[in-house]
Amino acid sequence: MKTYVSTLMLMAVLIFAATAAQADEVVLIVNPANPLSEMTLKNVKKIYLGKNKFFPGGGKVIPADQPEKSTVRKIFYEVMIGKSASRLKAYWSKRIFTGKGTPPIVKKGDEAMLAWVAEQPLALGYVYRNSVNDSVKVLNLK
C-alpha cells in the first residue's frame, strides 16, 4: 500500500513538473516598441477569446494564433487559456456564426509569428521560448 501511494505521488510530481515545463516553453511575445513588459493570465485569456481588444493600459491589440494542429497552440490553449480544441471550436462557432467576433489571425509557425510580431506594433503572439530572437520582446506572465 505504501509503495502504491509513493508511486502515485511520484507520478503526480512528474506530471506537474512536465506540465510546468511545457507551459514554460511557450512564451508571449510583442513588438519591441510595445511599452508593456508583463501581463496577467486573465488579460491574455480575455484577449485570445475576443473579449478584450486592448492591451492593459489602453493600446489596441491584434492577437495571432499558431496553426490549429500545432503542438505549440495546443499547449498554449490548454495551459494558458484552459480550453481544449473542441471546446474552443464550440466557443468561436457561437461568435463567428452570429457575427459577434472572429478568432485571432493565424501565423504559420514560430518563424512567421516572429516576423509578423517584429513588424506589427499592435501584435501579440506566442512561440516556443527557444525560438525567440532579438526582433521581439517576451512578456512576463503575472
Next chain:
Amino acid sequence: MNKLGRFCIATLCVAAPFTASGGEIGEIQWHGFLTGAYMATSGAGEDVHYSGDISDKGTTKDTRLGLTVTTQVDEKWRFAAQMKAKGVEDYSMEMDWAYATYDYSDGFAVNVGEIKYPVGLYNEYAEVGYTYPWIRAPEAFYNQNAIGPNMTPISYSGVGLVFTSIGDETEFDFNLFGGLLDVPDGHLNQLIGAKLGFNWADMLRLQLSATTGIMEIETGPRAPMNNKQHTTYAAGIGLDMESLVFSAEIGRSTMGVDRMKTTTGYAMMGYRFGDFMPHVTYGHWDVNGGWGQEEITLGLRTELTSNTALKVDVKQVTPGDNPNDDGGYGLFNTKPDEDNVLIYGVALELVF
C-alpha cells in the same frame, strides 16, 4: 431580405477588396458550417407530418450549409454576413443575416442591418447544429410557430444597441433592439425588445428578455392576431462545466387572443464522458387552446474531431388534445395515429 440587409452586403462586397491588406484590419475571414441530417417519425401515420417535413417516410430536409464572411474595415467598423442553403428550402442560397457593427468602445456597440433575433440561449446560432447538443433545439421553445415565445429563427431588420461590461470572470451584456420581424404568414411590426445576459467564466449563462410588437397577419388561421400586441417574456439558464451540461428556458407569450396564450419551456441535462455526451431533455409547450405538446428527448453527441460531431436523437412527442385552427396538434399537421410519436434522427455536424 430587405433593403437594409442588401445595403450591408453591397457595402461589404465593395469595401472588402479595398480594405484587405493581408491581415488584421481589412482581413476577410470566411467560415462555414454543414449539417447532414436524417429524421423520421414512427407511429405518426400516413400523411402526418411533424414540424412541416418529418414523417414516417423520413427526410433529409434538415441538411444545411452556411457560409459566413466577416471583415474589420477599420478600428470601429465591422461587417458580417451569413448565407445559408437548407434542404427544407430546396437548397436555394439565401441570406440568413447581414449587418454592420460600429464598436464605439469595448463596452458599447451599435448593430444595423438584418440581425438574428437575440431571444433564447440558442436562437442566434440555431442554424449551426455544431453549437448545441440536439439535432434540433427543443421545439417546445424553438419552433417557427408565430404564437410561441421564440417566434422565429429568422432575423429581424433594424438596430441593436449592445452594452457590455467585462470583469475578470464575469460578463454582463444588455441588448436593446428594435425594428421589424418576419413571422410565418406575416410580420411583427414596431418590434422593441431588450435582453439582459450574464456570463460567469463561460460556465454559467443567465438570460432575461422581453419583446413586444404589433402583429400583422391578415390571412390564414392566425388572422385573429392581426393588429394585436404580441408580448413575450423569456428567461434562460445555461451551465457548461467540464463534464456536466445543463440548460433550461421558460417563456410566456400573450397576443391579444386568449386561446393563443402560451407558456413553454424545457430543461436539458448532459454529461461528457470524454468525446461522448449523452443528454436528456424534457420540453413542454402549453397553449390555452389546448394544442401544445410535450416532448422528451434522449440523445448522444460524439466529438469525432475538433470540428466534427455526430449526433443521434430519439424524441417522444405527445401532442395536446385539441386541434388548432389549422386542425394541427402540437407541431403535427393533423392528429397522429398514436398518442406518443417517436421521432428519431442522426446528424453529422461540421464547422470550418
